[in-house]
Amino acid sequence: MWVKALDIILEKMKTSGFDFSQVLALSGAGQQHGSVYWKTGASQVLTSLSPNLPLHEQLQACFSISDCPVWMDSSTTAQCRQLEAAVGGAQALSCLTGSRAYERFTGNQIAKIYQQNPEAYSHTERISLVSSFAASLFLGSYSPIDYSDGSGMNLLQIQGKVWSQACLGACAPHLEEKLGSPVPSCSVVGAVSSYYVQRYGFPPGCKVVAFTGDNPASLAGMRLEEGDIAVSLGTSDTLFLWLQEPTPALEGHIFCNPVDTQHYMALLCFKNGSLMREKIRDESASRSWSEFSKALQSTEMGNGGNLGFYFDVMEITPEIVGRHRFSAENREVSAFPWDVEIRALIEGQFMAKRIHAEGLGYRVMPKTKILATGGASHNRDILQVLADVFGAPVYVIDTANSACVGSAYRAFHGLAAETDVPFSEVVKLAPNPRLAATPTPGASQVYEALLPQYAKLEQRILSQTRGPLQ
Numbered sequence: 001m002w003v004k005a006l007d008i009i010l011e012k013m014k015t016s017g018f019d020f021s022q023v024l025a026l027s028g029a030g031q032q033h034g035s036v037y038w039k040t041g042a043s044q045v046l047t048s049l050s051p052n053l054p055l056h057e058q059l060q061a062c063f064s065i066s067d068c069p070v071w072m073d074s075s076t077t078a079q080c081r082q083l084e085a086a087v088g089g090a091q092a093l094s095c096l097t098g099s100r101a102y103e104r105f106t107g108n109q110i111a112k113i114y115q116q117n118p119e120a121y122s123h124t125e126r127i128s129l130v131s132s133f134a135a136s137l138f139l140g141s142y143s144p145i146d147y148s149d150g151s152g153m154n155l156l157q158i159q160g161k162v163w164s165q166a167c168l169g170a171c172a173p174h175l176e177e178k179l180g181s182p183v184p185s186c187s188v189v190g191a192v193s194s195y196y197v198q199r200y201g202f203p204p205g206c207k208v209v210a211f212t213g214d215n216p217a218s219l220a221g222m223r224l225e226e227g228d229i230a231v232s233l234g235t236s237d238t239l240f241l242w243l244q245e246p247t248p249a250l251e252g253h254i255f256c257n258p259v260d261t262q263h264y265m266a267l268l269c270f271k272n273g274s275l276m277r278e279k280i281r282d283e284s285a286s287r288s289w290s291e292f293s294k295a296l297q298s299t300e301m302g303n304g305g306n307l308g309f310y311f312d313v314m315e316i317t318p319e320i321v322g323r324h325r326f327s328a329e330n331r332e333v334s335a336f337p338w339d340v341e342i343r344a345l346i347e348g349q350f351m352a353k354r355i356h357a358e359g360l361g362y363r364v365m366p367k368t369k370i371l372a373t374g375g376a377s378h379n380r381d382i383l384q385v386l387a388d389v390f391g392a393p394v395y396v397i398d399t400a401n402s403a404c405v406g407s408a409y410r411a412f413h414g415l416a417a418e419t420d421v422p423f424s425e426v427v428k429l430a431p432n433p434r435l436a437a438t439p440t441p442g443a444s445q446v447y448e449a450l451l452p453q454y455a456k457l458e459q460r461i462l463s464q465t466r467g468p469l470q
């Protein structure tokens, strides 16, 4: 499917008259954590592609696993516990790799494949991330994994930027040779394969800059500065920021920074993002975003004290499942009126983001900007709630596809990176983000009172489901 998607995109660009000969460098991004399993002999096929045929026809037999595990897979709890035990516990793994073991992280996914399908594993000559897989298609050979996306595997030592032998050993045998060596995210990994030169007219010297994860690419696309918070409202909701000194914890992730090898980024991921908003929209707002917006406009900040938790699938941050609604008197109730339900969902989602971000040490400062991206950042009324809950202005960039823009910036930076030009210098003429929402007067009083209330109820639900926190 992914290979065919690339065929279709390039064909559409060709048909629309796109001038490939002007492309000096390219880069790209893939959803984080997913993995692709190249069958023994696949590299041979990759290096000898015929420009007369689409890629998907030629690469059909190149994969040892046909359904790639992606980030939404959470079936690897056993492997997570094994990995943490092997390195001395969850905090030790976090100090080493930037995160405790997470089900979607690639090392645990690989361990499960090795345990359940050892034959397919032994017939695999290379394992790519979705990002390095896409880069490999452009290179016509295996692309290395970049440090930033590599940090989402529970395998890379984020300080030393090398694979952790202890983690590799705990996941599967001969893993290092199947992964190849990781590289800095701004590396030029080679020139585009002759397939693209002959079929589409790319210039032969067109450089391929290492591809990275969608969230790291978004950080680049938003030109995040220290003190800012980026909120991506895609299929999942993610929140990330630039860090100089990493402090890995039991919640959240530290990744190597995609545009500056000396620095880091922190990321919190919330699984019940747009899909949950869509469900509530369908149930309470006649499947219409404009009805959904009307509910946000017609209800008060603070929702009269009504608070809601909406996790139809097991949430990552915090680990709660189910819908839980509370009245202003903290009584659990089974339903809300339709408009209260919608505000409870959106306020709850953003209060959770603020509480968990502050748990990692983030502080909203007077100069803090919130940079919003992703599909739901098109919705002004959702952004207004975001500004109110955080008490900070919300900006959007002209295109919601910040991961794509970030990839273009990173390709451009790749052209200059060998001369040590910083990323900020390369993108300084890019358009500035646009102000989309400022906090409503009185918002901070409302949410300062509600945030501790929300945090307390979250703890209550957690202790009901897994016993009191130690």
Ligand SMILES: Nc1ncnc2c1ncn2[C@@H]1O[C@H](COP(=O)(O)OP(=O)(O)O)[C@@H](O)[C@H]1O
Pocket (backbone or CB within 6 Å): 233, 234, 235, 236, 274, 275, 277, 278, 289, 373, 374, 375, 376, 377, 378, 379, 382
């Ligand atoms: N006007 C809108 N209001 C709220 N959400 C929206 C709106 N338009 C699109 N979305 C949401 O955006 C989501 C897709 O976001 P996108 O960033 O494209 O996803 P991905 O995570 O796949 O990159 C959809 O699931 C949809 O629910």
Ligand SMILES: O=C(CO)[C@@H](O)[C@H](O)COP(=O)(O)O
Pocket (backbone or CB within 6 Å): 030, 031, 032, 033, 071, 104, 152, 213, 214, 215, 234, 235, 236, 237, 238, 267, 269
């Ligand atoms: O798992 C994470 C981040 O850790 C996800 O954010 C994935 O990177 C995919 O994101 P979407 O673009 O599908 O929301």
